[in-house]
Amino acid sequence: MDRESEVVLVVCGEGCDAAPIFDINTGEEILRIHDCRAPPSGLACVAGCLLAASRPDKDQLVFGGAIYFWDINKLQETNKSCLGEAIGPIACSKDGIYLVGGTHSGNAYIWEVASGSLLKSWRAHKNALTCLAFSQDSSLIISGSEEGTVHVWCMISLFQVEEPQAHEAVKHYPDFYNTIEHEASITGILTILGGPCPMLITSSPDSSCKVSELLSGRLRMLTLFSPITTTDIDPLEQLMICGAIDAAKYVTGLNGTGMQYTTKMLSQDDCQVLCGHNAPISALAFCSEGAWLVSGSKDCTVVIWDIATWNVVRKLGNKMGEPVTNLLVMPKPEGSRVDTRNYLSLEIPKLEKKSKLTNETPIILLPSGFPKDADSAHTCFQSAELLSKQISDLEGKRTPEVIQMAVAMTVHEQTKDQNTVKELSSMNSVVQCKVLKMMQLRASLD
Numbered sequence: 162m163d164r165e166s167e168v169v170l171v172v173c174g175e176g177c178d179a180a181p182i183f184d185i186n187t188g189e190e191i192l193r194i195h196d197c198r199a200p201p202s203g204l205a206c207v208a209g210c211l212l213a214a215s216r217p218d219k220d221q222l223v224f225g226g227a228i229y230f231w232d233i234n235k236l237q238e239t240n241k242s243c244l245g246e247a248i249g250p251i252a253c254s255k256d257g258i259y260l261v262g263g264t265h266s267g268n269a270y271i272w273e274v275a276s277g278s279l280l281k282s283w284r285a286h287k288n289a290l291t292c293l294a295f296s297q298d299s300s301l302i303i304s305g306s307e308e309g310t311v312h313v314w315c316m317i318s319l320f321q322v323e324e325p326q327a328h329e330a331v332k333h334y335p336d337f338y339n340t341i342e343h344e345a346s347i348t349g350i351l352t353i354l355g356g357p358c359p360m361l362i363t364s365s366p367d368s369s370c371k372v373s374e375l376l377s378g379r380l381r382m383l384t385l386f387s388p389i390t391t392t393d394i395d396p397l398e399q400l401m402i403c404g405a406i407d408a409a410k411y412v413t414g415l416n417g418t419g420m421q422y423t424t425k426m427l428s429q430d431d432c433q434v435l436c437g438h439n440a441p442i443s444a445l446a447f448c449s450e451g452a453w454l455v456s457g458s459k460d461c462t463v464v465i466w467d468i469a470t471w472n473v474v475r476k477l478g479n480k481m482g483e484p485v486t487n488l489l490v491m492p493k494p495e496g497s498r499v500d501t502r503n504y505l506s507l508e509i510p511k512l513e514k515k516s517k518l519t520n521e522t523p524i525i526l527l528p529s530g531f532p533k534d535a536d537s538a539h540t541c542f543q544s545a546e547l548l549s550k551q552i553s554d555l556e557g558k559r560t561p562e563v564i565q566m567a568v569a570m571t572v573h574e575q576t577k578d579q580n581t582v583k584e585l586s587s588m589n590s591v592v593q594c595k596v597l598k599m600m601q602l603r604a605s606l607d
Contacts (some may be wrong), residue, residue, distance in 0.1 A: 168448060169493045170455060172463055173197060173204050173214065174483035180214075182236070185448060185455075185465065185490070188475045192494075196229055196239045201348075201391075201443065202250035202292050204487035207274055208257025211509070212236070212491065215248040215262060228262065230509045234495035242277070242512035244270075250292050254299035260512075261302055263290025269304060271319075277510035281320060285312060294350040296359060301375075303361060305347025311363050312340055313375065343367050349392035351401075353415070362401065364389040370403055372415075385411060393445035395454075395468065402454065404442025410435040410456055412471075433471055437464040446488040457485030 169191060173180040180197035181190050194212070197204075203215040212231040226247030230240045248262040248270070259280075261271045269285035272278060285304045292305035302314040343365035351362040364370045366388035372381045387405040394401050394415065403411045412433040440460035447454055453474060454466040461484055463477040 167493050168490050170446075170463070171197075171204070171212070171487075171489040171491060172457065172477070172485055173199050173487040173489070174461075175200050175486045177483040182494075183463075183477060185453070188465075188477055192236065194231060194236050196241075197231070199487055200249050201486050202252075203248070204489050205251050205253045205260070206233075206489055206491045207253045207260065209233075209492055210257075211274075212489075213251060213253065213260065215251050217247045226264075228260075228512055232509060233492060236494060240509040240511075242510070243514070244512065245514045250290055252293040252295055252302075254295045255297065256299060259295070259299065261293055261295070263293050263304060265289040267306070269293075269302075271302070272510070272512050274510050275508070277512045279513040279515060283319075285314070286310060292347045292350040294352055296352045297354055301352075303350050303352065305350050305363060307346045309343035309345050309347060309365060309367070310340060311342070311347055311350065311361075313361070341371060341373055343369060343371070345388075348390050351392060351394055353394060353398045362392065362394070364392040364403060366390065366406065370401070383413070390441050390443060391445050393447060393454075395447055396451040400468070402445055404445050404456065406441040408436065408438045408440055408442065408458065408460075410442055410445070410454075435466060435471060437466075437473055437476070438462060440484075443485050444488040446490050448490050455488050455490070457488045459484040461485065463488070 168185060170183045170185050171180055171194070172183065175198055178198055179193040179195050181193050183190055196216075197212070197214050198216050199214040200216070205213045207213055207230075210233055212233055214229045215226065216229065217226055226244045227241050228244065228248055228251065230242070232238065246264050246266060246268070248264055251260060251262045253260050253274070257274060259271055260274050261269060263269050263285065267284055267286040267288055267290065268282060269290065270282045271280050273280055286306035286308070288307040290304055290306055292303075294303045295301065296303070300316050302316065302319070303311060304314065305311045341361070341363055343363065344367035345365045347363055347365055349362070349364040349370075353360050353362065359375045361373045361375055362370065363373070368385050368388050370383045370385070370389060370392060372383070373379070385403060385405060387407040387409070389403045390406055391404040392401065399415055401413055401415050403413075405411060412435065413431060435456070438456065438458035438460050439462075440458050442456055443459050444457035445454065452468060454468050455463060456466065457463050461482060463485060465474040465476070466472070467474050
């Protein structure tokens with residue numbers, strides 16, 4: 162549990178202008194971050210060194226929106242990037258290079274964090290976006306909407322067309338499964354490596370949780386007897402937790418999930434049921450080592466659970482004063498950190514409202530223009546070089562994800578070949594049977 166002493170818990174609401182930060186081990190409130198309020202899925206940690214939150218611009222309540230940034234070591238200093246329309250859900254790539262945001266109108270925006278450059282905006286859905294996520298290798302963006310659809314966007318094809326479509330992904334990944342549908346709005350998107358190919362987990366208040374293989378589209382649907390409000394998986398990808406509208410959390414194993422074409426109704430005998438709130442579950446998070454699960458609810462409380470025993474470790478009751486919308490475990494601010502390791506530092510970006518590219522300009526990722534300073538601790542990212550490397554890695558099959566995709570594609574092709582052989586064998590048997598009958602008929606006539 163030593164690592165747990167180096168992280169803190171940020172609890173965010175949509176109606177409170179200050180988000181409290183708690184010491185996970187003691188439950189003590191360390192400080193409050195002013196102007197930190199966000200809708201569901203509107204809070205993110207960028208490369209472990211920046212905190213980002215989306216919210217309507219308080220200076221332009223009707224049309225404008227903003228994304229707020231804080232250096233985790235200077236949480237009292239608020240930095241705001243005003244945008245053309247209000248951003249709802251946001252997500253950051255694992256390497257901290259890209260930040261993507263979705264709007265109520267259905268538009269999606271992607272920025273390069275280091276420079277703040279708006280790299281692309283496109284119509285992702287017909288209705289409001291509710292969830293966003295990157296794949297483990299940051300090569301895919303997954304978006305979920307209010308009408309219940311989930312689209313998978315390939316980063317490479319995303320920048321090659323003026324108005325990308327979800328099916329553009331098939332140009333780079335044959336048999337790519339790019340659209341998933343629920344009967345209600347999407348409340349959770351999770352990506353896992355799990356097995357021979359990457360998998361996608363989506364949830365909805367239609368009480369279903371769909372586990373899909375991104376290549377083959379093979380699907381396993383788990384159904385609860387209560388609408389699902391949020392989902393999460395542990396860091397080892399062994400457990401899936403579904404928060405529900407009945408104030409309970411349902412824990413089930415992920416072993417073998419996604420490998421069968423099945424629909425299963427989960428009962429209390431199939432999963433661990435955790436009860437500790439009095440209102441719908443609105444947010445879930447795991448601590449860095451996965452030993453503790455944190456749950457937030459619309460009853461304004463936060464509960465910390467020990468996943469080894471499923472006992473309540475600590476309850477932070479009525480300290481928010483507002484329904485919880487987001488929970489985030491992040492590194493402890495420098496002033497109170499025990500660990501003396503050097504942490505990565507990023508400059509606070511100023512996000513652009515509009516892309517500088519025109520219709521006549523080829524749509525490609527441009528270098529950030531931030532030269533590497535040998536005397537500075539700040540990082541420099543060059544997205545053009547990154548994209549070229551990603552393409553090279555894809556062509557050379559040098560990443561685990563691509564290798565897994567290649568294996569899955571090979572398995573898929575082998576299955577198709579086997580099915581073809583079976584069909585030909587069946588047709589051959591029919592032909593042989595007909596020939597035999599004709600020979601018998603001729604023999605009888607003779």
